[in-house]
Amino acid sequence: MTGKLVDALIVEDNDIDTEAVKRAFRRADFANPTHSAGDGEEALEMLRGSHGRPKLPQPCVILLDINMPRMDGITLLDELRRDDEFKQSIVFMLTTSGYESDRKSAYDKNVAGYFLKENLGALVETLKPYCKGNEFPA
Template identity: 50%
Template sequence: MTTLFPTPLSASPIEILLVEDSEPDIHLTREAFSEAGIANTLHIARDGVEALELLRCCPDRPRIPRPDVILLDINMPRMNGLELLEELKRDPDLMTIPVIMLTTSQAEEDVLRSYQAYAASYVVKPVEFDRFYEAIRALGRYMLTIVRPPGPGETGGPPPAQ
């Protein structure tokens, strides 16, 4: 978990879960958020199985705070990003967390499957750091100034019994 410095964009850090198996891409994402001055707490899961363990109660691992957004790669071991996305959107407690696909895949099938499984956005990771930095910066501004994510207690589950 990494906490980056607050900026004028946000009074308090946002919770981000990055689901990514590539160490260089994890490093670039951390660096891009830091360089862009986007206040966040960045949690890392290296595949879909680990992400679910972080999001749900697990006996051997503490649960992370509910993310404001999940940045999700597609090509990962054990459980890939599309499988995780489908699982998240079936879970009443997790289905309202916005999921942004952040991947190198430009395959039309991956784009279509992501949106069919209710991804909020699909962003192709640029290879060059300068372009990647700009993409993360734009993503951060989008998340902090335009989007209103569900608040605490706002899940897609049934309303409480009265």
């Protein structure tokens, strides 16, 4: 599926952090369509196209915070990995949590990467060529 812009979903409860990610994408000329959800429940609604929301196109790269209200990032990751449609979702953690237990829990659920928010530039530098040159399934 080379040449197609893969959608990115930012799952983050802090609007300032969400805007920082979008700003970093613009500065890096990351032209992929970008969507945002305020917590795990809203992200699931967007991914599944439920509760009146249009379904996001797949594949979709998900940038996931850990600490959020209603449904946190690790719980959302559990939900995605149990769902046949989303179990292979491409998830990068973007969080303030430097706890080893959080890193281990995320990698146990097959995340593609774990980035601290203070290293947002490194995440963008990783995502841009990954999304541009990667062969995604149709």
